[in-house]
Amino acid sequence: MARTTLSLILLSIIATQAMAQLSQTIELYTEKDCRGRKIRISEQYVEDLGVLAWNDIAKSVSVTGGWILYEHGFYNRGSNSGTEFIANSDCTNLQYLPEKVSSLRFAGDKSNYRINSVTLYKSRYFQEDEEFTTQDLRNLNMQEQASFIITGKAGWTFYDRTNFQGNSICVSPPNTDSPDPYFVPDMDQILNIRFNSIRSIKLGCA
Missing domain, CATH: 2.60.20.10 (Crystallins)
Known part of the structure; x- marks a missing residue:
């Protein structure tokens, strides 16, 4: 019984250390x-x-x-x-x-930078206000967007109308083997996504 308890304690310590590294x-x-x-x-x-x-x-x-x-x-x-x-x-x-x-x-989840997420920023180069999500958003609160950062390996579909309607574009990290975020400092110039055009977001590529 004591050995089992010790093993559980060690596993807990290892898990805590692993999470701290993320x-x-x-x-x-x-x-x-x-x-x-x-x-x-x-x-x-x-x-x-x-x-x-x-x-x-x-x-x-x-x-x-x-x-x-x-x-x-x-x-x-x-x-x-x-x-x-x-x-x-x-x-x-x-x-x-x-x-x-x-x-x-x-950018991303505070306790695990590898979690799938997207953060939109009001201005180019990730300046001013932001809107962060790890799940689908039917209606964005922030109506102005000029840059974004994706964390994790999943892609995201951006729609120009609410409720996942209208024109859409899927954006995926170019290198899913890398743990680093995908920084897009100017979405119009880099990906031809018009500023202030995103109204809803879905996790994954539709």
């Missing part, structure tokens, strides 16, 4: 090559890094999952400024926003 986590560093002071942020958005005394400080990052970094607070709301997006990297020196990161957030 949670959305980012570490910010004050120096290049992930050196210097650091701060670790897990499973949460930060709309203002100034609250953590980390505004315009980071030069490099370590990332689990998919994260978007923004030049201004509140995910560049109303400013259309610089962004940098990174997925599953032991260490990345920031190319576009060294010492300029003011807010950040992840």
